[in-house]
Amino acid sequence: MSGKVLVLNGPNLNLLGTREPDVYGAETLDSIEANCRARAQGLDLELEFCQTNSEGQLVDWVQQARDTHDLLIVNAGAYTHTSVALLDALKAIALPVIEVHLSNIHQREEFRHHSYVSKVAVGMICGFGGFGYEMALESAAQLLTKK
Amino acid sequence: MSGKVLVLNGPNLNLLGTREPDVYGAETLDSIEANCRARAQGLDLELEFCQTNSEGQLVDWVQQARDTHDLLIVNAGAYTHTSVALLDALKAIALPVIEVHLSNIHQREEFRHHSYVSKVAVGMICGFGGFGYEMALESAAQLLTKK
Amino acid sequence: MSGKVLVLNGPNLNLLGTREPDVYGAETLDSIEANCRARAQGLDLELEFCQTNSEGQLVDWVQQARDTHDLLIVNAGAYTHTSVALLDALKAIALPVIEVHLSNIHQREEFRHHSYVSKVAVGMICGFGGFGYEMALESAAQLLTKK
Amino acid sequence: MSGKVLVLNGPNLNLLGTREPDVYGAETLDSIEANCRARAQGLDLELEFCQTNSEGQLVDWVQQARDTHDLLIVNAGAYTHTSVALLDALKAIALPVIEVHLSNIHQREEFRHHSYVSKVAVGMICGFGGFGYEMALESAAQLLTKK
Amino acid sequence: MSGKVLVLNGPNLNLLGTREPDVYGAETLDSIEANCRARAQGLDLELEFCQTNSEGQLVDWVQQARDTHDLLIVNAGAYTHTSVALLDALKAIALPVIEVHLSNIHQREEFRHHSYVSKVAVGMICGFGGFGYEMALESAAQLLTKK
């Protein structure tokens, strides 16, 4: 395997496909995970995929990833905009981070325009729905190769 | 029963009656729940009543209510002012929400004037202490009847 | 009678039922008054109900209420957001005030989020349409009993 | 007649011609009304023209116009910048509104740059002195024809 | 007589002596007027003294003063902070204006720190209770003498 990637999903992403479909589309988190696994295989990446509604759990998972993974793909949902704790955890571990959002957050409410994750992420991909996760995997493969 | 109502209480409301009585009065959360149960019976509403200090737990409960309840009464305490995750959960489920606060939040510190819950709530009742929950139940009965 | 309540209505509320029905619903001010009178009777409250488009008239009525009423229910309409004179009048008389709004003002334009009335009101009820007046009467009865 | 137009003038416009002539010119409100009447006749419009220093009176007149006029030309003077009540009245009646100002308000004090009337007006004409009223009448004729 | 002075009092000043005595003291508007009349006599000034809760009435009185008085003493109460119409009226008439407040407005809520009247007043006297009116009369006498 060329690298181990952890995909972290924040609050309410488990409702995907049922929640505000005009904003997020009809994909479910399961179908996104399935697409990611297929794509990861082609890129020779090992994938872990998880979701939580708890800020503290997100921080725990980020901390644990330091010893077990090579790169994080993070869609922190609402915690993107409010969690300094998540920012600190991401800074504390030295792994590259790719930020993903399903919708184009720059077109939504003002308080969604700011992202704490962006302060430590290599880059951001937003607005492409579940396909954005696959783009992130492509980019992850390229970043891990360059290292 | 004409409807099932979930009453969600956020952080520190379990301390009610012991905490800053000049702001919140001497009622306890238990006495409020008791009054609510009495009132709910008169209104033919089924009532669930719970409290947590955890933002993630609040989000979990909101998500679960989608399949089990008809309406939410939410006093999110401090998370009212900071939790985008709670806002997203409330938007994701399609149930009507009634926002309650014991004190008149418009008379307290500036950072308590803004409410994320208000962005999705049918209406807000604040400043009437524990009696505000009973008013919310009256309104819930009326809303569920209109439906 | 257990108490005398004055219900003050501010500018444009006389147009109710004809004005932006998607925001305010199809109730008229007359039907709200009728519902209030019925509810007041059950609560043993004496009710006066009036409306004006004039800020000065509102201030005059508030001042006069000092000697004639026990409690004010105030829906000041647009003057909620702009009238320091109304705030001063409400502070000057020592009566309890309950603030009512038909719509949830926290979901409307930014300049409607701030209320001068809130600075002196016991509490606020908003978003429940004309039913909010009835909730205010319930609360009035409870407040006047406690005194 | 092709339409009935109400021209509303707000506070202090009755002093026109005597008040700060470097800002407003030497025209009087009477001479503007005379020019308007001449122009209206040519456009086959029926004209009512009034002035008040009272915000409540302005709101009353707007409300009454709903049943008696087809279009409003509004120079609300100082209430342009402060009256949410006027905004609400103009929204409540469904008539087209043309906003007029004698001076170019964008060149005056900061607090005159914002207009509540603009939120509901078809358009704004400012900076052309009393002639702006005549331009508004031209536009009124065109708008009423299009209907 | 060396000059005619109009003393304008805005909303709620008629409640003086009964309203928030810790802020405004126990003087009534009548006792202030009496003191003013005594002081005016000594200064050879003719005095008119009036009060209203209506913004439009204040504007009307300011406009009328142009032909009947030499100087205005203005305590506009709450309209101090909100009335552009009053500012425009005071600018339109060419009379000197002395601004008076009973309390020191710079020590009260933020929204009372700004005064539209100050933009046209010769000077401001605040914080000296009813005695401030007498100080204003002293100053009026001096200003009218200098002319």
Add this chain to the structure above:
Amino acid sequence: MSGKVLVLNGPNLNLLGTREPDVYGAETLDSIEANCRARAQGLDLELEFCQTNSEGQLVDWVQQARDTHDLLIVNAGAYTHTSVALLDALKAIALPVIEVHLSNIHQREEFRHHSYVSKVAVGMICGFGGFGYEMALESAAQLLTKK
């Protein structure tokens, strides 16, 4: 001829009629020019009409107009809100400027509420679609006559 008028049109106005018709209507810039030419003839005005997507080109044209025209009608499109260079050019030449916008810019996004052109324009006409250009010509004729 009583005067030479230059009508300057800024970026994207060449797309008129095809672009966001719910905001700008179905008129094309050619039809507006045709209406303007007809109206100008009746007013004895000579008309030049041009459009560019380039800020520098707008500045060049304004500079050249100093020696060739008597008045400018300017619809600077997006440069209205961002171009200090255009403001400086308009100030540098001593010609009267009339500002026109098809839509009511006060009802659109916040960043469209501010206009650099307004700082030098005699007046602004907005919200009347292509007819606003004709109103500007009427006003131009009046202004050039007064000179």
Add this chain to the structure above:
Amino acid sequence: MSGKVLVLNGPNLNLLGTREPDVYGAETLDSIEANCRARAQGLDLELEFCQTNSEGQLVDWVQQARDTHDLLIVNAGAYTHTSVALLDALKAIALPVIEVHLSNIHQREEFRHHSYVSKVAVGMICGFGGFGYEMALESAAQLLTKK
């Protein structure tokens, strides 16, 4: 003597009469002092009058006044707007303070609208030139009598 009054003058007031006469008038600080001495005698007040350009010196003088004077009249000049040290000194001693400014500071640059002295002063008198000092003495006599 009914009381001892210290009149403190801040930076650049020694230039009075030579400095921006259109703002401050042609009085000198000496002539103001002379007028004050005359007025103080009539009021049975003992007067000390001093000026400095140094913030530290102002603080020293305020501290010393605690044991030697009954009331302070303070025109702190530029330090009005910038000196927290002066504010702290005035708070630390328990004497009443009357704030005086020659010009109406509310009509000057934005940074002159805020006063640290106002936070502790009984009241403010501004805009009456040197005569304002005499008004302050009148008020001082009244305040010291009331004590």
Add this chain to the structure above:
Amino acid sequence: MSGKVLVLNGPNLNLLGTREPDVYGAETLDSIEANCRARAQGLDLELEFCQTNSEGQLVDWVQQARDTHDLLIVNAGAYTHTSVALLDALKAIALPVIEVHLSNIHQREEFRHHSYVSKVAVGMICGFGGFGYEMALESAAQLLTKK
């Protein structure tokens, strides 16, 4: 061909590889174009690739693309943050837009955090250097297939 894609590059991108390599890396715009052409061929996309330092030229190219292309990939460089004209052009043509930035703009100066292009773009990809263009092409292929 499954679709025609126009890649627009704004000011200073022609200097790529020579300019601030710590921010943008050592790639040149030519090498990015070469990679894009290779990737486009694999995706069956026809590619046009251009660069300009002129805002007006960018607007012209966007307008022309309406009839010749199916999708735009836009790296507007500095105009991202300042050009309302570019925003209007992108809105006027009805084509999907993908926004690309070489660096993560959320980590740079405050004034680079805001993007006018984001208001109309399907999504944004930033922080992945020249590889971001290839990600954009992948996404373009997916978007054009879905249509």
Add this chain to the structure above:
Amino acid sequence: MSGKVLVLNGPNLNLLGTREPDVYGAETLDSIEANCRARAQGLDLELEFCQTNSEGQLVDWVQQARDTHDLLIVNAGAYTHTSVALLDALKAIALPVIEVHLSNIHQREEFRHHSYVSKVAVGMICGFGGFGYEMALESAAQLLTKK
């Protein structure tokens, strides 16, 4: 024992010594705890020391401390800046709070300058690394003695 002290550590402090050593130094939380235990013994204080990444857990621990401890030393990490829930819990229990930060938060990003804990803390110690905890214990001993 002269008192029982609870030392609460917030998110990511468990990573201490491995995380951004240029900001926080090479101490681990274990070595800080060991130093605290030694110091506490000398001061006759009983010590409990704990850490969590969860906001809700912090609130729970604070609530429980009400019955078991005499004083809290709180380093809430990132929740310092975002948690109103923590503030409310600390206010609700009546124990003295000492706020500690390893780094000088006033020298870091703007969003770290504000602390909700400061609103209820007796005092703050920041910038002294792990030694700050020992200073807090010294101060705790002194505070508990004074009681």
Add this chain to the structure above:
Amino acid sequence: MSGKVLVLNGPNLNLLGTREPDVYGAETLDSIEANCRARAQGLDLELEFCQTNSEGQLVDWVQQARDTHDLLIVNAGAYTHTSVALLDALKAIALPVIEVHLSNIHQREEFRHHSYVSKVAVGMICGFGGFGYEMALESAAQLLTKK
């Protein structure tokens, strides 16, 4: 001696014990100095202790300390919040600085929340009254030992 420490006290601290005892306690600066001398002896530190009301004097003392002391303990009083000159002096000399405040400045007026001294201080201790100076000495001893 292990090090020479200069303790600088800013304006009004000489009034300590007499000034606002509810904020600062009843300690005098002399008693604090005495406690500091006792503590310094135990820590083998040489102590100089001084106070001034003058910003310029503070800057002078800081400059002189460069050649005579090893560390500064600074309680700049009001100059904490306003003196860029003090900040520049502290930056210019290369000595470590410990910032002390008697009260918890984060709980006082908004303008006391910002500190220029914090920009160069190793750390801040506030809210512990005179005991904070002793804590600073403990920390000074530790810092000077580490060097």
Add this chain to the structure above:
Amino acid sequence: MSGKVLVLNGPNLNLLGTREPDVYGAETLDSIEANCRARAQGLDLELEFCQTNSEGQLVDWVQQARDTHDLLIVNAGAYTHTSVALLDALKAIALPVIEVHLSNIHQREEFRHHSYVSKVAVGMICGFGGFGYEMALESAAQLLTKK
């Protein structure tokens, strides 16, 4: 020659001498260029001098200067305040930049106080009219000598 200097002039500077002479004086750009050429000769500097109204042209010229000049003197006129593209171009080439303005921009409208050019310029000279260019040349000679 000791160095080649490019003097870039932005929009409307070609109108110099005819435009707002009270702000910019009666010099023309030609006379400034002549003075510069004379001064440059004395300093052994080779001079190129150009002007444009186009932002894109300015960027082009800056880019080309990288291979042909040693230092830039930039008076970007209005683009000083709005052009991020110019800032990026100046950063991209590694040449020293001296910023010049004819007027003192700090005394003009608020939006002229900010300069993007200042972010990369060695220094700024403003307020000295055309003579400022000569000062810049003196400074250029000194800077190029030091290299």
Add this chain to the structure above:
Amino acid sequence: MSGKVLVLNGPNLNLLGTREPDVYGAETLDSIEANCRARAQGLDLELEFCQTNSEGQLVDWVQQARDTHDLLIVNAGAYTHTSVALLDALKAIALPVIEVHLSNIHQREEFRHHSYVSKVAVGMICGFGGFGYEMALESAAQLLTKK
């Protein structure tokens, strides 16, 4: 002599050459004075050169210069950004002022971007180190000649 020039230096400039050499360079104030004296002689200017850390002293010196000098060159150091007293002194004397800063203040902390001295200075020279003083002298000679 063609004119007498006073060069005023504010706080901490006496430390020059020892203080933050990466910002201010290695020049000392003495070497700058020496260069100024040489340059002044060539320009037939008489020079006085002084420095102080005291705001009050700066104000005193400015006041005295009114009768003894023809022009001021002012580098007020930190007082540039905070001293309204200095601004008032400079306005009060009618002499031309040239503002100098060693560093480019627009590239430093936000609070150094604003200058009170700029409000009265003919012009500003910043970023050229000690050579900026010589440029100021050149400009002084030119200004005094023009008079």
